[in-house]
Amino acid sequence: MQVTVAKSFFKKMDLLKEKTEQAVKTKASEVVSDAVDLSPVDTGAFVESWQINPRGERTRRSRSPAGRPRLSEAGRQAKREEERARLMDRVASFDFEQLSGFTVTNTAPHIGSINQNNNLKTGLSPSEIQAVLKDRHR
């Protein structure tokens, strides 16, 4: 008996790997983009505190608003775009062959007091942002 594995099988496997990597990248990009869009921005500390990690990695970001000036409306949008780009770069840097999932965290020190900030015209508290992210991407 003989079993021959044709070259085309390996080509298909490579293609499958490529498509899987693309799907994971797309999902990770959607999650971070939603996180940034839903984030309230005043000084930018909260949105800067988002981090995306390969599962198992424990790097955290925690940016304090203390002593930072409030951003203008244009500055807020620019800050969002800057943070989106940083998180996208982070996603692009993942080793997809080793990846077994990813986590999105925000450990801003003022997370508990954001709801009390009347300067933030946001509809969602950090805890609600977390619920929305989970709902959209579960």
Place this chain on the structure above:
Amino acid sequence: MASIYDNIRAAFEVKLNSVTDVPSIAWENLSFSPTTGQAYVKPRLIPTRREPAVRGLNPQMYYQGIFRIECYVPEGNGPAAADDLADKIIEAFEATTDVSYSGTIVSIRYAEREQGELDGPFFMIPVNIGWYIYS
């Protein structure tokens, strides 16, 4: 004609109002002053998706979102009262059941709670009811 969101909200609010032993309800965008020492719940409708369910012209739409109910109990008395309240609400909005209003049937995807936290003179546990509807 009422918007689909009006009916979705009504379906959840009517159901919440009918749950036995639920304390005062701080309805969304209505004036409510919590009384220190008295439990209350604060519901909120948070739509998260609206997209075509199929391709083509005038497609059926898919809606998804969260009906979030924050359960507040007086602080300093332990978590049991908030746990009981959250359990009661989860039971009333159990996953795979439906709520309806005026012919609109909303399906529940999941009902889950988060960790409790202190909020002023209250201890609060959020319950998230995930829902969807095709319309």
